[in-house]
Amino acid sequence: MEAAIFRQIEQFIEARETSEDAGIHDFLTLSSRRGVGKMIRVKSYVGVLQISDDVQLEILPKIHRASTVDARKAFLHMLRTLHTFSYKMFYNSTLHIDNLPIFEVFIHAYIEIIQRLVKHGLKCTYNEVEDNLYVMKGKINFSKHLQKNFVHQERFFVQYDEYNANRPENRLIKTTLHYLIKHSSSNEHVKQLRLLLRHFDHVPHSRKIKQDFNDVSLQRDMKHYELALSWANVFLQQQSFSAFQGQHDAPALLFPMEKLFESYVGHLVQQEARRTGWHINLQDNRYYLFERSFALRPDIVLTKGTRTIVMDAKWKLLSKTTSKQHQIAQADMYQMYAYAKKYNAEAVYVIYPLVEGFDVADSIQFISDDGVIVYVQFLDILENAPVVLKQSY
Incomplete structure (x- = not known):
C-alpha cells in the first residue's frame, strides 16, 4: 500500500476514534508490530468503505487459495444467500465483476433495477x-x-x-441516483445514472429521508418498487448490517463475515436436505438453556422422523499447528454440547472455513465422557460444494 494512501486511511480512523463514529473500531483499528511498524487491522467485516473522494477501501474475505478476483466472486456469491439482502440483483449473467470494484458492482446492479422500474412505469x-x-x-x-x-x-x-409522480418512493429513488452519481468512480455508470434521472425531472429530492421511508406504501400495485427501495435504504441510510453509522460522509457497505458464512452454509445444507428428504430449520429457537432464559439458536437443525442433526457455522480461521484443539474456542464446544443435550441430537457438527493445513476430508471429533460427539468439518468456499457430513443423511 502506498504511504500516502496508508496515511489517508490512518487519518480516517483517527478522526473517528473520539467522535460519534467510534463504531469504526468494530471493524478497523490501528496497531503496530515490532519490526513491521504501523498496521491497519481489519476485523470480521467485508465490503467497501469510502475513505476520501479518491480512495475507496475494499475489504474482501480471507479465503484459502483465493486470489483477489476469487475472493470478490465468493463474497458476492455468499451475499446472494443472505435473506435480509436483495440477492436477486446479482443474478444478471451479463454482469462481469472480475475487475469491477464491489461498490461499482452494487451501482451497476442498481442501475439495472431502476431501468426495469422505469420501463414498468413510475407510480403517480x-x-x-x-x-x-x-x-x-x-x-x-x-x-x-x-x-x-x-x-x-x-x-x-x-x-x-x-x-x-411526486410521492415518497420516487423522491427516495431520485435522491439515491444523485447520491450514486456523487460517489461512483465509473464514467459509464455516471452517464447511465444521469440518463435515468431524466425520468424523475418533475420529482423533487427527498428532504426528509427517514420520514419518506416511513411513508413508503408497497401495496400490490407497487411490488416492482420493493427491490429499488430496499437498496435505496442501503445506500442512503447505510443499512448494510454494519455497526458503523456516524455523522461523517463516509459511504459504507459493510457486512459481518460471520453472518455471511452462516447464511452461505445454511443455503448449501438446505440444497442437500431437499435432495435427501430432511426437514431443515434455520436459526431454530425452540429451546432455552434454562427455563425461558438463555435462548439456544443453532444455525441449522435437520430432522427426519425421530432423527435430529444440529449444525453451526463459525467464521474462524483455525490452525493445525498451534495445539490439539486447533484454536477452536472452548465456548464453541460448550455451545455444541448444549445443542446435543437439548435437541437429543444423534450428531452435532460445527463447520469452519477451510484453511491451510487442513483438508475437507479431515476427520476431527471431540467426545465427552457422557457420549456426546462433536464433529468438526471444513468448507472449501471456492469449490461451492454441499457440506458433506461424516454421517450419511
Whole structure:
C-alpha cells in the first residue's frame, strides 16, 4: 500500500476514534508490530468503505487459495444467500465483476433495477397544489387570494389536486441516483445514472429521508418498487448490517463475515436436505438453556422422523499447528454440547472455513465422557460444494 494512501486511511480512523463514529473500531483499528511498524487491522467485516473522494477501501474475505478476483466472486456469491439482502440483483449473467470494484458492482446492479422500474412505469398519485393562476381551477383559497391578489384581480389563488409522480418512493429513488452519481468512480455508470434521472425531472429530492421511508406504501400495485427501495435504504441510510453509522460522509457497505458464512452454509445444507428428504430449520429457537432464559439458536437443525442433526457455522480461521484443539474456542464446544443435550441430537457438527493445513476430508471429533460427539468439518468456499457430513443423511 502506498504511504500516502496508508496515511489517508490512518487519518480516517483517527478522526473517528473520539467522535460519534467510534463504531469504526468494530471493524478497523490501528496497531503496530515490532519490526513491521504501523498496521491497519481489519476485523470480521467485508465490503467497501469510502475513505476520501479518491480512495475507496475494499475489504474482501480471507479465503484459502483465493486470489483477489476469487475472493470478490465468493463474497458476492455468499451475499446472494443472505435473506435480509436483495440477492436477486446479482443474478444478471451479463454482469462481469472480475475487475469491477464491489461498490461499482452494487451501482451497476442498481442501475439495472431502476431501468426495469422505469420501463414498468413510475407510480403517480394525487397531490394538493397551491398556485396563483390566471384561470379558475379547483377551489379558491380566500385568505391567500385576498393577500396576494388585492391589486391583481385577474388572478386566482387556488388549490387543486394534480396527478403526478411526486410521492415518497420516487423522491427516495431520485435522491439515491444523485447520491450514486456523487460517489461512483465509473464514467459509464455516471452517464447511465444521469440518463435515468431524466425520468424523475418533475420529482423533487427527498428532504426528509427517514420520514419518506416511513411513508413508503408497497401495496400490490407497487411490488416492482420493493427491490429499488430496499437498496435505496442501503445506500442512503447505510443499512448494510454494519455497526458503523456516524455523522461523517463516509459511504459504507459493510457486512459481518460471520453472518455471511452462516447464511452461505445454511443455503448449501438446505440444497442437500431437499435432495435427501430432511426437514431443515434455520436459526431454530425452540429451546432455552434454562427455563425461558438463555435462548439456544443453532444455525441449522435437520430432522427426519425421530432423527435430529444440529449444525453451526463459525467464521474462524483455525490452525493445525498451534495445539490439539486447533484454536477452536472452548465456548464453541460448550455451545455444541448444549445443542446435543437439548435437541437429543444423534450428531452435532460445527463447520469452519477451510484453511491451510487442513483438508475437507479431515476427520476431527471431540467426545465427552457422557457420549456426546462433536464433529468438526471444513468448507472449501471456492469449490461451492454441499457440506458433506461424516454421517450419511
